[in-house]
Amino acid sequence: MEKCLFKVLAKFRDVKYRRNIIISIIILMTVLIPINILKIHKNRIRVFNEVIPQIDSVNEYEINAVFYEEEKIMEGTEKITYINKSPNNLKSIYFHIYPNVFKYKETVPFDENEIVEAYKDGFEPGYININSVKSSKGSLSFLIMGKDNSILKVNLHDELEPQEKTKIYIDFMIKIPPAYGRFGFGKNTINFGNWYPIASVVDESGWNLEPYHSIGDPFFSDISNYRVIMTMSSNYVLASTGDLVKKETTGKNYRWTFEAQNVRDFAMIASKKYKIIEDEIQGISIRSYYFEDEAAEISLKVAKDSIDIFNKIFGRYPYKQFSVAASDFYIGGMEYPKLVFIDEEIYRSNREMLEYIIVHETGHQWWYGVVGNNEIKEAWLDEALTEYSTLLYYEKKYGEESKNKMYKNMILAGYNLYRNFDERKNEIILKDLDHFNSSREYQALVYYKGAMFLQHLREELGDEAFFDILKVYFDKYKYENATTEDFKKVCEMICDKNLNNIFEKWLMGVNE
Structure with a gap:
């Protein structure tokens, strides 16, 4: 089985989350066991930023x-x-x-x-x-x-x-x-x-x-506030970052009016073929825009479970709605505030991968969406946190054994495969996008090694401190742009240790 896995991994594409075959094998290898609830000690959590930015301040x-x-x-x-x-x-x-x-x-x-x-x-x-x-x-x-x-x-x-x-x-x-x-x-x-x-x-x-x-x-x-009015043929259904406040008929068109406050960007997807299924979790409306009936319940449930799990681990999702939309999008998945694009082919061909990608893109609602960062200069800060958040979803939903197998067969295997292809010294995770030699290097270092760093940090500091770090980091920098140094300071504050050596070793390749 492992030899077969590595033959497949050897052919992986240099495209963000174009991993249909890989994840199918990984998920099939993963044994699902009952939920193992993580113990979060809330008495140590300090909320830094409870105030939502005022309309006139953004x-x-x-x-x-x-x-x-x-x-x-x-x-x-x-x-x-x-x-x-x-x-x-x-x-x-x-x-x-x-x-x-x-x-x-x-x-x-x-x-x-x-x-x-x-x-x-x-x-x-x-x-x-x-x-x-x-x-x-x-x-x-x-x-x-x-x-x-x-x-x-x-x-x-x-x-x-x-x-x-x-x-x-x-x-x-x-x-x-x-x-x-x-x-x-x-x-x-x-x-x-x-x-x-x-x-x-x-x-x-x-x-x-x-x-x-x-x-x-x-x-x-x-972070900004948006009011977007979009007029287009009434044949289209429109999924959007914004909350729909008005929909008017003008001749053969609809005029859609959306509003969104405290978001980092504004995206939309339009289709004449969309069907919509909707549910709710903790007062948050979850919507799935889809084409194939058999995938509707799956995509909706995964999105709902992701929001529920991440709410408990990181802090509450601060918006009223979240939408997952099937899309003509060959890359796999892409995050925008309150809306994610998912390759529609995956709905029909690979349900295991559909779950993984929806979870990952949902995790970005916390890491990129609410807590922002410079994705050009410090891509690891949202991508590694989101990749590790995906593993936490499997841990919370299916158990620790499932998460560990996913970590071994996805993260470690993907990283080691890259090393076999391209053995480099002083691997640097924290660098500008134009300093990566290829998408393969970017994925191996930013996603895989970044997730390995967070796993190491968790093992080094312990679960109590690690999960406190995630909560405090989210609270302190919500609606702002954070940096690697900001994340490190939160880690040091929680664990009361100097972590310069660990961060430099993992992120800058110092003394590897």
Whole structure:
């Protein structure tokens, strides 16, 4: 059985969570035993951040868009109420305009060997045109710049002082490409991921203007509030980050109005074929958007169980709803706030993998969604935590033996396979995306070795301290962007130890 497993693992793809065959074997090897409840000692938990950010303390987006089905074009306007949270006066504000990365085949964010899967019917361009940018004082000059023209620089009339607000109005047109990825359309769905101009993060190092890498999830954003009005054919059902507050009929179209507060991004998926099944857990509405009847109950139950388990381990999911949506998405799964994309083929072909991916993407609601981080510079911080959270789901739901077998046959086997292919010294987990040599290296280090680090930390500190760390880290940095140093400080505070050597050894490859 092990020889067979490693023959399969040797062929694994360099694509995020494209692991259908691998996980099938791993899950089949996993013996399910009754739940083994983890003992969480709540008396040590200190809540740092119980206050939800006030509406006037975060950026606000108001987007009004119309989708033209035949042309696969969206026309829209966006009003951004932007707050200068930096300590310096700002002369300009920068936005990511990710759709421009899809304009040329040479710039799309897919590895060369993935192009055929991403563009099943051949390449066609996608892009965003910025028609105008204005303020209350009139037109603003702007510049399309950066790698693949994916940055919009807006020059202000007057310098924006710290904590001062300004309103910017952007008129745009978007062409949706025929791509089975975060942004694009296929035979069943239209995926609106990373589609609108979104303000770049400015911090102590300045503006974060990193490009759209083909490796990992190259995004970094602040918590914001959204009101999105989407007009499209009434034939479509629309899943969204936002809570639906109004749905109106206008001729042959529906006008959907969504609102979402304190979220890091805003995504949507539209389909004419969607069916919906819904349930509730702890007052949270759980929805599954699906095509095949036999997969509906499975996807809904996994999402529901994931929310329930993670609520108990990390802290309560702070939103009213969570949606899992089948999608034309060849990569496997992708997280957005309150909404995750799942490859629709997995619903029909691999239910064991369907469970694993839904659990992983649900875990991202805590690690990336509520507690944010720079996914370009410190990808391990959300991905490793989420990968280990997936193991905790199996531990809580099926028992410790199930989790241990999953850890051995997925994490350790995947990492050792990478080492057999590419033995490197001083393996560095904590580095920028563009410093990884391949998606294979990224997955082996960020996911697998990152999860190994967390397992080691758990063994070193003990269960009581480890689970206290997860709760305190979530409480302290909810609605903020955290760093590796922040996570380390929480660990040291809980266990009252200096952990520099452990962190440097595992994350920076020091003295390995």
